[in-house]
Amino acid sequence: MKDIDVMEPQIDWDNLTFSHTPTRSMYRATCDEGGEWQEGSIIPFGNIELSPVAGVLNYGQGVFEGMKAFRTAKDRTILFRPEMNAKRLQSSAKRLCIPPIPEEMFLEAVEQIVKDNADYIPPLDKGSLYIRPVIWGTGPVLGVKPSRSYTFIVYVSPVGHYFQGEIPCLHIKVTNFYHRVAHKGTGAAKAIGNYAASLYPLKLAKEHGFNEVMYLNAQNENLVDELGAANVFTLKGDTLLTPGLSGSILPGVTRDSTIQIAREILGLDVKETDVTVDDFLTADEVFCAGTAVVICPIGRITTDDDSVELCTEMGPMTANFRKILKDIQLERREDVFDWLRPLDLY
Ligand SMILES: Cc1ncc(COP(=O)(O)O)c(C=O)c1O
Incomplete structure (x- = not known):
């Protein structure tokens, strides 16, 4: 039997839709009281455990991004304007009292997770790898106030067209x-x-x-x-x-x-x-x-x-x-x- 890590993903590249396909891994970093983001790491993609009192679950204290990686005609893999997503996530975070992620840390996290899931990037012209960075208030809060701790996760999924029927009017x-x-x-x-x-x-x-x-x-x-x-x-x-x-x-x-x-x-x-x-x-x-x-x-x-x-x-x-x-x-x-x-x- 093949080792699970070297198994090719079983994906029908010709029929991708805009839906979630689980991949190998996701990136996770945390920020505890004091507002300093700790160094993150790549962990297997899967469920996470949260307190029922988490800020994000009770008061919606969460922000996210959406971006894509592509395989190109020059046989390279590229990210499209990721610095803009890094900056927008910072301003979204500020509006929701979430400690902003430094731009370099954001870019590093996105690069790491795309590299670790490179075999999930669709071939040229078959789609793209959608990248979803999220930050949630994960600390417990009962009264309405900002959470004291936060989790930053980046997960990815190969995707095709957003609307059914390729490019409908x-x-x-x-x-x-x-x-x-x-x-x-x-x-x-x-x-x-x-x-x-x-x-x-x-x-x-x-x-x-x-x-x-x-x-x-x-x-x-x-x-x-x-x-x-x-x-x-x-x-x-x-x-x-x-x-x-x-x-x-x-x-x-x-x-x-x-x-x-x-x-x-x-x-x-x-x-x-x-x-x-x-x-x-x-x-x-x-x-x-x-x-x-x-x-x-x-x-x-x-x-x-x-x-x-x-x-x-x-x-x-x-x-x-x-x-x-x-x-x-x-x-x-x-x-x-x-x-x-x-x-x-x-
Ligand atoms: C409400 C809304 N407006 C506009 C956009 C387009 O933004 P972007 O081009 O950065 O994906 C999005 C995200 O896809 C959105 O959710």
Whole structure:
């Protein structure tokens, strides 16, 4: 019998979906009273033990990240802009009173766990290795206050397309009933509670055949914020509009990359500004952008009063954005922005 450690993972690379596949290991580090993160280590992937009184379980004191490693056309493995995830995790942590992880420690943890699970990275063009760093308040707290100890875990999973059907033209429901986050709330942080609150609106939308929910701004309901798991863009002529970082949307890494591609490669006029529902309904092309969804066309938008069909197949500019981003990530195109961090796996 083969040793368990050298056994090849049994993964059907041609049929990956965006779901969790357990891998060999995960990274864990802890931070006790005093706020100093201790050196972490790689441990077998598996269940963890928590006190029922843990801050994360009772008060949702947790933040996370989502990023990807790719096998590229140059037969290398790369991380895409991991420094941005490190910085965003720090600012999310600050908002939730969690001791921030030093950037170097974060990058080291991500590199270590990808290397240890290198055989779970899908082959070129078959998908990617999704990386999920999380920090939880794991110390016991009964009154409402920050936990006194924390756990940082990074786990990974090979993944394919986020939406069923490769790259569908999404049908999106604009919700007037639910906000994703409150004005001056935790919208700019990747806080676990933001996602808990989005589950019910998403469930309702899916029951009615929609792919995703478009959230309006809690302070001004004429304005669009974002989708439940991606930022949004509209294109009209040579102008690309996207909601500005006013505090209620997540500052997406893909959003930032899309803006740079638009300005530097496609020569578009980009406005990070207030964007109305009407801007979306009357656009030439509408798409969403995120690590999980990549860049995906929005084909139909339904409000309470209206349902507007924008496309039945991906528009030419959306296709351009998607191709340029993917070609950079997979080293089929020069990394002019210096976004790739290659990993030395050998
Ligand atoms: C609410 C929300 N907005 C936007 C994004 C896109 O961010 P990024 O491009 O960093 O993945 C995400 C994450 O995927 C998200 O959860």
